[in-house]
Amino acid sequence: MSIKLGIPSKGRLMEKTFDWFGGRGITMSRTGSDREYAGDVEGVDGVQLVLLSAGEIPRELAAGRIHLGVTGQDLIREKLANWPARVEELAELGFGQADLVIGVPAAWVDVDTLDDLDAASAAFRSAHGFRLRIATKYHRLIRDYLREHGVADYQLVDSQGATEGTVKNLTAEAIADITSTGETLRANHLKILKEEPVLRSQATLFRSRVTQVDEAEQFALETLKTKLGV
């Protein structure tokens, strides 16, 4: 058998990943038609490419169905409870940088810190009869973060896309999302809290801690790691 390496199957993340490995003497390419998710690896033996959605790579690593995978740190931390026990970070790849931040309407001139958000949430709950809604898809990360910082009287509402539009659409009062430049937030009349981001994330090469490897696979893995310098 061979080492399975999970790579994002689309777009810039895939291209940048190919570039990163290419720069270390390992050439990757898509094979077959444009629509077929198959790929090739040259420059190292015993490594098989598995093209996957970046969002599925955490789950596949945790299940041990792939040995290595490239995905965002945000997705690993959100999707895998107790992640350090399940995957190992081998290398940050230096692209796909994004911060997980909390955004509130720019009109909220009284809210810039978590303390402000907490106080505004308390007042909002007593004025409106329900807890202040924060739209996000990063439920675990945001909940853990707000608990850690002692923020109360909020609720998370699920938003899998167009999260920045939820405030204007009255389905949330605030948002928590990934951003690299903050441009989408600003365009939607939102501002980022003046706190450290919830998380600074970038594309990262992970190793599954649960896969069993035989001798040949171990050799392939070590060869690959040496070549990558990780």
Add this chain to the structure above:
Amino acid sequence: MVRRTETRAEALRLRGVFEAAGAQSVEMDILQPAEVLLDLYGEDIRGRAYVTSDALRGEQMLRPDFTVPVVQMHMDEGAEPARYTYAGEVFRQQEDAPNRANQYLQVGFEVFDRANSAAADAEVFSLIRKALGNLPLRAATGDIGLLMSAVAGLKTTDNRKAALMRHIWRPRRFRWLLDRFSGRLEVPETRAALLSADDPHLSGGPMIGLRSKSEIDARIDALREDAAVSLISDAEIDLIEALLSVRESLPVALERLRDIAVDMPAIEPAVERLALRVDALELRGEGVADLDFEASYGRTSMEYYDGFVFGFYDQNRADLPPVATGGRYDALTKVLGKGDAIPAVGGVIRPELLLGLERGEA
């Protein structure tokens, strides 16, 4: 390894002990409406409980504890005074402690009694202690009511007291607020800029979302008022620190607290309640000199407790959760009682842990 049939038999035996002490045995639904628990605990409960849903009833939670449904049942239909016992599974996510059980049996005893709170506290504690048998467990006790009365007695505004009271169970934000109100933390730059601006809305954007301009203005007014209020004095903060650091055997702790109450008369009634509890415990034959008292005990994990709190631990097994815990939750009955309230105190035992420790197999 304790077999499940043995755990269940032990649970029923313990429930029998509580029944023999006059408790009525009750059953509670495993599926609980999520809304009540979310309103009480906020979003945090989602990280601790299992949530499921259907299209008709909406979100349901696998019961994370019995106290809330028992209180609801009592407030809806219970006669007074009442003593209840139950035995059944509770369900808790354990993301941070994968070795801990995510479903386990709990046997509980709850007392709803207006007559004598100190006696009821002692009754619950003593009964649970006896039910635990001869295991050499460490008993820790505390009293959230002390800190609450200390906050209520601070020489500061009602808004500040309310903010502190709201975070009694979140020590980190409580500390942060206390530091801000006493000037130990500087005013954040953003707030200073806001308060000095002629037109604070100038830096904002278009009004979007449900939170209105008048709500924003109300908070700015509140912040302005707050900025004009004098700081909480160092002397008062030192007293709170002194209170929170009390950690002694119960009789020594009581003396310490009486000393603190000389300078902080607001806690006197709470200290006297503690004194009555000590008497009531002695009356039940509890060796109070061997009981630990920690003023900050129970502030992080027991959100609805607002008075007496206690837990029983195996001292050599810090890795294990407490074998039994409990406390007073008068305020919870008010929240769930739709205008009604009754003093209430109770506790739970984990039979599987108890059996495991007895056999040295936990």
